Amino acid sequence: MDEKFLKPYDPKKSEDTVYKRWEESGFFKPEKTDSPDGERFSIVLPPPNVTGTLHMGHAAMLAIEDIAVRFERMSGKQTLWLPGTDHAAIATQSKVEEIMYKKEKKTRHDIGREEFLRRVDAYAKESHDTIVNQIKKMGASVDWSREAFTLDEARHRAVNTAFKKMYDDGLIYRGEGMVNWDPKLQTTVSDDEIEWDEETVPFYYLKYGPFIIGTSRPETKFGDKYVVMHPDDTRYSEYTDGQTIKLEWINGPISATIIKDTAIDMEFGTGVMTITPWHDRTDFEIAERHDLDKEQVINERGILLPIAGEFAGEHIKKARARIVEKLRAKGLVDKVDEKYVHSIAINSRGGGIIEPQIKEQWFVAVNKEFPIAYSAMDGIASGETVTLKKLMRHAVESGQIKIIPDRFEKIYYHWIDNLRDWNISRQIWYGHRIPVWYHDPICIPLADREDDISKCIPIVVSGTKPECKFCAAAYTQDPDTLDTWFSSGLWTFSTLGWPDETADLKRFHPTDLLETGYDILFFWVARMILMTTYLLGDVPFRTVYLHGLVRDEKGKKMSKSLGNTIDPLEMIEKYGADATRLSLVVGAPPGNDISLSEGKVRGYKHFANKIWNIARFVLSNIPAEANSEKPALRKEDNAWIESLVLVSEDISKHIAAYRFDLASDILYHWVWHEFADKYIEEVKPALKDGTDEEKASVQWTLYAVLTDCLKLLHPFMPFVTEEIWAGLPRKDAELLMIAPWPTVPSDKIQEMLHT
């Protein structure tokens, strides 16, 4: 027996060495795996953001995915797990800006676009290296030779190709729309990136001519010249749509127009409101319906514009009190409700309070009909007229994508139904620059083109800088960058070489599984489905497995400000990666939040040591050269083999059904409380005083059970099991990671049990 077994298991001593052995073996690469029946399994790693370090959520993701991957690999499939990182545009940029401002009191504008991007790249690189190290520490069996980054050259080409195709199909357009403007980060953000916070503020009832209107934001009211009410509201039936009235307002007399619109809730307040179409989505929509004027009141930095009269140039935050004071002085304040609770929108990527604005931006049209060029999907034919929304819905509705747990399918549909055109342009610098070039002014006036539109093209979509054939004027590129989810939406295939028709793309796409947290179902999963169905006419993956959030032992969300975070690296350092992995898997069904405590991790470290000691016992009780010849088995030993077969089947079944929580729970229990507590105890007398035949039977069975347990445990606890495997005298594979999974064909079970 190897002397290492004489000491307790020390994860720190072996984990790095074991990982190196795996990596050097080449078996992380699918090429190395024989797959006679051609079966394959592929999955992409949800690329972690290069904004720092990995947290427990990442650890859970890595653990779950590695279990699936190792199981499939051991089951004989050619297996690819493709790793990478995400540039996370806005999150990374704001992080670097924050650090820079803290250290040097400089903003990105002080140092310029080029220098700033150099710094972000440096930060991203450092962050990337940390992340890669952490992924390895967790034991993730990813194929590093295929590692990708959402902002590298290959992905940039994919992004430009996708953008151009969508533009040519009319699915990407530039237009004026209501966007979520972040005055702090000076960029738009998507609807999904907004978080809502409750805030208690005074609610003002203001006299607006003969009406009383309510508002929590008097500072936006300067330009309000439309007063809206429900057409069925009998209280205001004397007023007619389009009627104008004169009234005294903040900065003097104005003329207001009555508008009747069903968007008004008669129950709310007085049932009358004025609108600010430039800074409110509902108001914007009313204005669109009635073709009303829209005026900007607040600029991009939150400063009031000249329309505010004497308040122009003031920041909205400061101006509010003075405006209310003036309204009071003019007798326009009817009453104030001091404790009004409403929600304010905050940019969740480290930004500020969102101010809706009308801006010219790039959008993806989700409701526009177009003929899909090619479709390999069931139920959608090539050339069929579809919309992006329809494609997204169809992929799941038709069962071609299964979401686990299935209750998220409903949530997914609901999200699609409420989806508006996707604003994809951001005014930040870090990210894929929009591949659009402007020639302004055009050198040949439209009138002189003689209908040959190729003569001078004002807007060119191209990955490279175009040149005008007719004049020396250079094209200038759109200064904006793309929403980070645009590039991550391409992830399952951009990582496989698309737009080229590579062997990898043919072999590994669609992927089999997409595993991620339910919190990014919309951000990412939905957008991958959108991009893939549209660009490839296929689904990006067959199954979506959603894991929950990792919370602390009290069920609270882990956060730095609460100080309740548990660092995965620290847990690995103290208890080993196997224990850390198991603590995130046992008792964590799909879609349920996981509550974690250090004690839980410690408990599983003890389990790792238990396995180690089982191995020690078995190895010290069998001949040094374990005999592969199967002896006649005692009745009891046969019964244990039977029990093992049953439990293996159970475990395989649960893994195949993505119930890693149940599989690991059962395994833990069987290995410890059946194999160790019962079988090993029962067998001791026979090993001591039994006949040679009895000893042979017990020894053979002990070894058989041990090796199968190691195999079953390996996906969950790859390090200890591999380390023990290395010390075994006889085995059916040099490395446990590629040892055959102990599935016993049903016809063999009977045979096995009765020999």
Add this chain to the structure above:
RNA sequence: GGGCGCGUAGCUCAGCUGGUUAGAGCGUACGCCUCACACGCGUAAGGUCAGAGGUUCGAAUCCUCUCGCGCCCACCA
């Protein structure tokens, strides 16, 4: 306002399509350094399965309502 999830021993959770005295781990108490393991072994305490009503021969498990916790969505002027 709409939707979803959860509420089972101190803590974290199993209990599938309803069926013998409701389970596990951690923790606790007590006893054991028994020649695989003290990162261990053994024993024990601890639950009106959130509450009420209903379906049923029988419910933690199905239905209805109530309470509590959490989450998601929505154009809360």
